[in-house]
Amino acid sequence: MFELVLLVPEQAVEPVGDALDALDALSTSVEDADAMTEAEQALFGEPGMPPPKEGWQRSRVVALFNTEAAAREAATLLQAQDFFDGCAVQGMRPVAEQDWVRLTQSQFDPVEITPSFWIVPSWHEPPAQAERIIRLDPGLAFGTGTHPTTRMCLRWTAGHAPVGPRVLDYGCGSGILAIGAAKHGAQQILAVDIDPAAVEATRLNAEANHVQLVAGLPDAAVGEHDLVLANILATPLKVLAPLLCAHVRSGGHLVLAGILARQADELKAAYAPWVALEVSDEEDGWILMTARKA
Secondary structure, eight states, rough: OOEEEEEEEEEGHHHHHHHHHHOOOSSEEEEEEETTTTTOOOOOOOOOOSSSSSOOOOOEEEEEESHHHHHHHHHHHTTTTTTTTTTTTEEEEOOOOOOOOHHHHHHHOOOOEETTTEEOTTTOOOOOOEEEEOOOOOOOOSSSOOOHHHHHHHHHHTTTTSSOOOOESSTTTSHHHHHHHHHHTTTTEEEOSSSHHHHHHHHHHHHHHTTOEEEEEEOOOOOOEEEEEEOOOOHHHHHHHHHHHHTTEEEEEEEEEEEEEGGGGHHHHHHHOOOOOEEEETTTTTEEEEEEOO
């Protein structure tokens, strides 16, 4: 395989990226060409959301191709385009063959939720102290246990075991929170997501963990539940406040994540007509907010 390395001004990053995609690049990455210098720029965006800009003032775009001929052809075609004005080809270089599966697997170790509760990829043996485990490999759907929001939700579930029999995981992603609830006493579990790929991932992950649940799109969410979990982001959580609260039975728990510490008051205000949210946990600038319905 060969890498084609380009120097691209900010305004050309998007058309160059689209062109590389059309030229069958296997992958494309964008980085600050001025990184580690005084001209370095920081691009900060809301976690889980698109970046505020497509690139830096001077971006290094690296595209991967199957062959040197394909990389050279892409470079020739790009240089003939009007939008390539101001861009430059910095070079081409071979990429050493690697065992990409093994390399990917090496980046994911078992994740401790509590000393006795762990998330364990399928290629690892569970730690000796693990009494409960979730088998989960990285996939298309969000949620592998490595993000603070996921860990806090699972930690809360473990700390409140046994959870009630009826649980709703709203925005289930990989299904990790629903599976965690099943491992801690839940019996009737409903997991919903707007993404069909997440619904399918949840079903497959539940099967792999020998857990029974129902997974579907959001219109499948019906009835009241002892525990409602939603690990999304602050803005959709505010919009969903009346819906999520309606799914919590009297005396039941609401657990929300995907919230930055500075957003706590916004969430409290949004949910005040139904429940009194409190911050129950915090990690790396993220918070877990919970409430018990009167």
